[in-house]
Amino acid sequence: MPWEKSFDESDVIERTMEVFWLKGYSATSISDITEATGIKRGSLYNAFGGKRDLFVRSLLKYGGERRTKKLRMLETVDDPREAITMFFDSLVKASLNDRDKKGCFLFNTAVEYPSHDDETKRIVTAGLKEVCSFFEGRIERGKELNLIPDSVETRPTANALIALVAGIRVLGRGAFGKSTLQQIAQQASAMIT
Amino acid sequence: MPWEKSFDESDVIERTMEVFWLKGYSATSISDITEATGIKRGSLYNAFGGKRDLFVRSLLKYGGERRTKKLRMLETVDDPREAITMFFDSLVKASLNDRDKKGCFLFNTAVEYPSHDDETKRIVTAGLKEVCSFFEGRIERGKELNLIPDSVETRPTANALIALVAGIRVLGRGAFGKSTLQQIAQQASAMIT
DNA sequence: GATGGTCTGGACCGATCGGTCAAGACACGG
DNA sequence: CCGTGTCTTGACCGATCGGTCCAGACCATC
Numbered sequence: 001m002p003w004e005k006s007f008d009e010s011d012v013i014e015r016t017m018e019v020f021w022l023k024g025y026s027a028t029s030i031s032d033i034t035e036a037t038g039i040k041r042g043s044l045y046n047a048f049g050g051k052r053d054l055f056v057r058s059l060l061k062y063g064g065e066r067r068t069k070k071l072r073m074l075e076t077v078d079d080p081r082e083a084i085t086m087f088f089d090s091l092v093k094a095s096l097n098d099r100d101k102k103g104c105f106l107f108n109t110a111v112e113y114p115s116h117d118d119e120t121k122r123i124v125t126a127g128l129k130e131v132c133s134f135f136e137g138r139i140e141r142g143k144e145l146n147l148i149p150d151s152v153e154t155r156p157t158a159n160a161l162i163a164l165v166a167g168i169r170v171l172g173r174g175a176f177g178k179s180t181l182q183q184i185a186q187q188a189s190a191m192i193t
Numbered sequence: 194m195p196w197e198k199s200f201d202e203s204d205v206i207e208r209t210m211e212v213f214w215l216k217g218y219s220a221t222s223i224s225d226i227t228e229a230t231g232i233k234r235g236s237l238y239n240a241f242g243g244k245r246d247l248f249v250r251s252l253l254k255y256g257g258e259r260r261t262k263k264l265r266m267l268e269t270v271d272d273p274r275e276a277i278t279m280f281f282d283s284l285v286k287a288s289l290n291d292r293d294k295k296g297c298f299l300f301n302t303a304v305e306y307p308s309h310d311d312e313t314k315r316i317v318t319a320g321l322k323e324v325c326s327f328f329e330g331r332i333e334r335g336k337e338l339n340l341i342p343d344s345v346e347t348r349p350t351a352n353a354l355i356a357l358v359a360g361i362r363v364l365g366r367g368a369f370g371k372s373t374l375q376q377i378a379q380q381a382s383a384m385i386t
Numbered sequence: 387g388a389t390g391g392t393c394t395g396g397a398c399c400g401a402t403c404g405g406t407c408a409a410g411a412c413a414c415g416g
Numbered sequence: 417c418c419g420t421g422t423c424t425t426g427a428c429c430g431a432t433c434g435g436t437c438c439a440g441a442c443c444a445t446c
Contacts, residue, residue, distance in 0.1 A: 026220035027308050030404060040425055101306060111304040113294055113366045115220050125368045159373045160380035166363045167356020173306045175318045180352045187353035223434060233395050244434065
């Protein structure tokens with residue numbers, strides 16, 4: 001058979017993801033993507049389909065490579081309180097190092113809500129639930145180990161934590177500065193003690 | 194002099210605001226606005242300028258009429274803890290009654306960050322600071338009245354509260370349901386006791 | 387009722403949008 | 417070295433984008 005593709009699909013999606021991540025779905029044009037990837041229009045459509053397909057692939061790649069890996073790694077930390085604290089610290093660190101102020105692809109997409117179809121919404125919701133489950137799991141584990149008091153209610157606290165994540169990611173897009181984000185992370189840790 | 198405008202500018206901005214609020218800046222077209230307002234293209238440009246001007250006017254109207262009025266009203270409540278609780282309750286209620294899932298215009302805009310110019314960013318930041326100041330003021334007042342313990346740190350707590358507001362508004366756009374939002378609000382109240 | 391000013395409606399503008407397509411470049415099996 | 421089938425390229429498509437413009441509708445003034 002004939003002639004392989006001249007590019008690596010995963011690389012192209014990675015670059016595509018960064019454009020969508022920064023500008024959002026509506027404000028990103030196909031031309032933005034061809035410029036960012038160096039792939040010409042026709043090849044893009046031949047390889048991936050249309051704009052929506054590129055977006056969904058980007059979202060899935062974001063979830064699989066960034067979020068899931070990170071959460072699995074944190075679940076190996078002995079002290080579940082530390083796992084949660086580390087999660088928030090890395091969040092703040094990521095926001096401060098984020099020179100383009102991209103924020104979090106997942107939350108950005110959640111806010112773009114009405115521009116997206118059901119499949120996209122489902123992916124976003126699943127991603128958020130995954131983080132939520134991580135918090136719940138760590139809180140429960142902390143109770144088992146008597147590191148987190150039973151007075152901490154698992155579900156409400158997990159939900160509040162993910163709300164704080166949303167806050168850090170949204171406000172970190174430019175509205176608020178370093179010390180503010182750090183204080184939010186500090187309060188998050190305080191919720192589980 | 195001749196002939197007044199056939200429409201009320203404030204009404205037109207109100208309808209325009211709702212379109213921007215729902216769809217965001219990039220995904221909203223001038224045609225969307227002419228359809229929502231019934232005002233023809235030429236008149237719109239004659240009266241307001243361009244798309245960006247319409248957006249800024251919408252943002253300012255949102256801040257002045259919705260946020261500021263509400264905060265002033267809540268500041269008259271005797272118990273500052275109750276003022277904060279009421280704020281979160283009304284937030285949850287608004288999110289649940291929000292059939293279009295518009296969320297909060299301010300946070301939606303904050304997430305659309307790179308599509309906007311400096312003036313817009315300034316308006317958004319000022320709006321968020323206003324809410325933050327409200328929280329700080331209420332917490333301080335609560336301490337004066339010995340209703341809020343001194344162990345509650347004013348600034349970090351205020352920042353965490355606004356992060357929770359962001360969370361409710363973002364997650365309330367469709368990802369999470371009623372009980373989740375209520376639990377977040379409940380945790381917010383718990384932070385100041 | 388003629389004049390002068392503002393506002394309205396909608397045709398029109400070039401640019402750009404997402405998407406298509408056909409011609410050519412290329413690597414394989416025969 | 418000739419098909420055969422895939423991938424690349426850039427021209428091209430109709431639709432829509434934000435924005436402009438002007439003829440005509442309209443009211444106040446004289």
